[in-house]
Amino acid sequence: MDRLLFLSKGDEVKLRVLHAVGRPIDELTVEALCRKAGISKPTFYRHFDSKYDLARWASDFMCSITLDQIGRSLTWDEGLESYFALGLSELEPLRNVRSDAAEYERCCAYRAQRRFATIAETLALHGVTVDETMRSIIEGHVRMELHFSEERLDPTRTRDVKEIVSIFKSFIPAALYNALATPLDPQ
Numbered sequence: 001m002d003r004l005l006f007l008s009k010g011d012e013v014k015l016r017v018l019h020a021v022g023r024p025i026d027e028l029t030v031e032a033l034c035r036k037a038g039i040s041k042p043t044f045y046r047h048f049d050s051k052y053d054l055a056r057w058a059s060d061f062m063c064s065i066t067l068d069q070i071g072r073s074l075t076w077d078e079g080l081e082s083y084f085a086l087g088l089s090e091l092e093p094l095r096n097v098r099s100d101a102a103e104y105e106r107c108c109a110y111r112a113q114r115r116f117a118t119i120a121e122t123l124a125l126h127g128v129t130v131d132e133t134m135r136s137i138i139e140g141h142v143r144m145e146l147h148f149s150e151e152r153l154d155p156t157r158t159r160d161v162k163e164i165v166s167i168f169k170s171f172i173p174a175a176l177y178n179a180l181a182t183p184l185d186p187q
Contacts, residue, residue, distance in 0.1 A: 021054065028051065
C-alpha cells in the first residue's frame with residue numbers, strides 16, 4: 001500500500017542521520033554521522049542524546065506511522081504491510097544501529113512498554129476494557145511482534161511483504177485481531 005507521508009523537519013533530519021549509518025553504529029563517531037548527514041553536531045544533539053538513540057527513534061518512527069495506526073486509521077493488513085515494507089526498505093541502517101546487548105535490551109524494553117500502551121489506548125478508543133486476560137494477550141502479542149521484527153533483519157528470511165504479513169497475522173491472537181480489525185471512523 002502506498003501512502004503519502006509528510007515528515008516534520010525534525011524527522012527529516014533524523015532520517016538523514018539514520019541513512020548516514022553505513023556500518024555498525026559502534027564503529028561510527030557522532031562527527032562522522034554529522035558529516036555524512038550534512039548536519040552540525042549541535043543539530044545532532046538537538047535531536048539525539050547519543051548515537052545510540054537512533055535505534056529507539058527508528059523504532060518509534062516506524063511504529064508511529066504503521067503499527068500504532070492499526071485500529072485507528074489503518075486495518076491490520078495496511079498497518080502490517082506498511083511496517084514491513086518500510087522495515088525492508090531501511091534494512092541496512094536498521095541492522096547497523098543495533099549496538100551492544102545491554103543497549104539492545106533497553107531499546108526492546110522501551111518499545112514493548114510503548115507498544116503495550118499504544119495498543120491499550122487504541123482498544124480503549126474501541127470501547128474494549130483491558131482486563132487481566134486482554135493484558136496478557138497484548139503482552140504476548142508485543143513479545144511476538146518484537147521477535148518477528150528482529151527476525152526480518154536476517155538476510156536469509158523472505159523479503160516478500162505479502163508473505164511476511166500472512167505469516168505474522170497467523171500469530172495475532174483472535175481477541176486482539178477482532179478488537180482492532182476496523183479503523184475508527186474519523187469524526
